[in-house]
Amino acid sequence: MSPSNDTTGGPYSAALLSGLWQENPTFRLLIGLCPPLAVTTAVKPALTMGLSVIFVLVCSNLVVSLMRTLLKPHLRIIMFTVTIATFVTICDLFLKAYQPRMSEILGAYVPLIIVNCLIIFRAEARASKSGPLLSILDGIGMGAGFTIALCMLAGVRELLATGHLFDIRVMPKAFVPWLAMQMPVGAFITLGLILGLINVLTRKKES
Amino acid sequence: MLKLKYFLQQSWLLLVSSFFFGLLIAVTNAALSGRIEQNKAAKLNELTKVLLPDAERFQPVEADIEVELPNGSKEKARVFEALSSDAQRVGWSFNARGTGFAGPVELVVAVDKDFQKIMGFNVLASSETPGFGDQIKTDYYRNQFVNAPAERLTLTKTGDPAAADAQIVAITGATVSSQAVVDIMNTFVTRIKDQMREKGLIGNVTQ
Numbered sequence: 001m002s003p004s005n006d007t008t009g010g011p012y013s014a015a016l017l018s019g020l021w022q023e024n025p026t027f028r029l030l031i032g033l034c035p036p037l038a039v040t041t042a043v044k045p046a047l048t049m050g051l052s053v054i055f056v057l058v059c060s061n062l063v064v065s066l067m068r069t070l071l072k073p074h075l076r077i078i079m080f081t082v083t084i085a086t087f088v089t090i091c092d093l094f095l096k097a098y099q100p101r102m103s104e105i106l107g108a109y110v111p112l113i114i115v116n117c118l119i120i121f122r123a124e125a126r127a128s129k130s131g132p133l134l135s136i137l138d139g140i141g142m143g144a145g146f147t148i149a150l151c152m153l154a155g156v157r158e159l160l161a162t163g164h165l166f167d168i169r170v171m172p173k174a175f176v177p178w179l180a181m182q183m184p185v186g187a188f189i190t191l192g193l194i195l196g197l198i199n200v201l202t203r204k205k206e207s
Numbered sequence: 208m209l210k211l212k213y214f215l216q217q218s219w220l221l222l223v224s225s226f227f228f229g230l231l232i233a234v235t236n237a238a239l240s241g242r243i244e245q246n247k248a249a250k251l252n253e254l255t256k257v258l259l260p261d262a263e264r265f266q267p268v269e270a271d272i273e274v275e276l277p278n279g280s281k282e283k284a285r286v287f288e289a290l291s292s293d294a295q296r297v298g299w300s301f302n303a304r305g306t307g308f309a310g311p312v313e314l315v316v317a318v319d320k321d322f323q324k325i326m327g328f329n330v331l332a333s334s335e336t337p338g339f340g341d342q343i344k345t346d347y348y349r350n351q352f353v354n355a356p357a358e359r360l361t362l363t364k365t366g367d368p369a370a371a372d373a374q375i376v377a378i379t380g381a382t383v384s385s386q387a388v389v390d391i392m393n394t395f396v397t398r399i400k401d402q403m404r405e406k407g408l409i410g411n412v413t414q
């Protein structure tokens with residue numbers, strides 16, 4: 001995907017902003033859907049996952065961008081993977097050391113960021129073709145868009161499954177928790193409904 | 208010779224960056240591993256202290272105690288001696304694991320100082336279904352093990368959950384998870400008990 005220069009404000013703000021809405025990885029491009037389905041039972045772990053992805057995305061985009069002229073075309077994917085795996089491992093170690101509780105909840109899903117196609121996609125589409133600044137902005141924008149999507153899903157699911165938000169009770173006592181929202185089925189239904197809603201809204205705007 | 212030159216020409220970036228990435232991970236790991244180990248130990252201590260309120264610290268048992276898992280493989284058991292603040296033995300604790308409904312289940316089990324009674328267990332890690340299998344973490348289920356004899360336990364569908372006997376009443380809708388905990392107990396409790404007796408760590412008294 002080429003940088004969208006059609007937005008006013010030049011390529012830099014476009015790189016930063018396109019990930020938030022126009023090219024939101026979860027809601028518009030539908031890539032990297034494993035975390036949105038797997039770790040959105042509560043807002044806190046979702047936010048932790050989102051911030052981890054921002055860290056990995058920004059670091060890997062920067063490194064790939066710096067080595068972009070040295071890349072051999074047929075060896076580029078393995079270079080991307082090695083870069084991403086390094087930063088994911090570092091991120092995983094930091095979570096284990098400073099956020100043991102979150103690390104436990106997220107479990108295998110932190111190491112699995114390595115194979116999240118959002119990150120390899122940004123390395124291929126943006127970082128291997130653009131300068132470091134543009135790549136960093138792109139990483140921040142895409143990561144933020146991803147984090148917002150995670151938190152939206154997690155907010156709906158946590159609220160309906162437990163009546164809590166950020167572990168604080170917000171629903172009245174009479175509210176009966178929807179246990180299904182905590183299970184995979186809840187993730188699929190919530191994601192489907194949000195996608196439908198967004199499509200309806202954007203279609204109205206376009207017509 | 209030509210082949211080697213070609214190989215290096217193509218892959219020098221991968222070789223060099225792998226070296227630096229490896230170095231980066233090694234440095235991070237060295238900086239954080241102490242803290243990660245500390246977190247793990249703190250969690251184990253915290254979960255075990257609930258089971259043995261008099262315990263102040265836990266000292267690893269040096270003796271080789273092996274447990275044969277149901278799949279035939281042997282595993283060195285991690286047994287700890289629980290000591291009170293005045294260095295009196297108040298019980299034993301050990302890690303135990305097995306397979307539940309949705310994946311591995313890891314427990315920490317506490318027994319009294321003569322290995323006669325189970326003092327209870329806590330779940331270290333599990334991925335049992337929320338609302339069903341993960342009820343093995345509830346007091347209702349866990350309290351059935353408190354004061355149960357440190358011998359073979361059986362799972363029943365009906366019975367008195369309040370009685371401190373070898374009968375464990377299954378959780379409705381989570382028979383597999385309930386059975387998994389009983390199986391883990393049966394695998395570990397009696398085998399560790401027998402070997403500790405052989406090694407003279409506990410007296411030979413029978414009930």
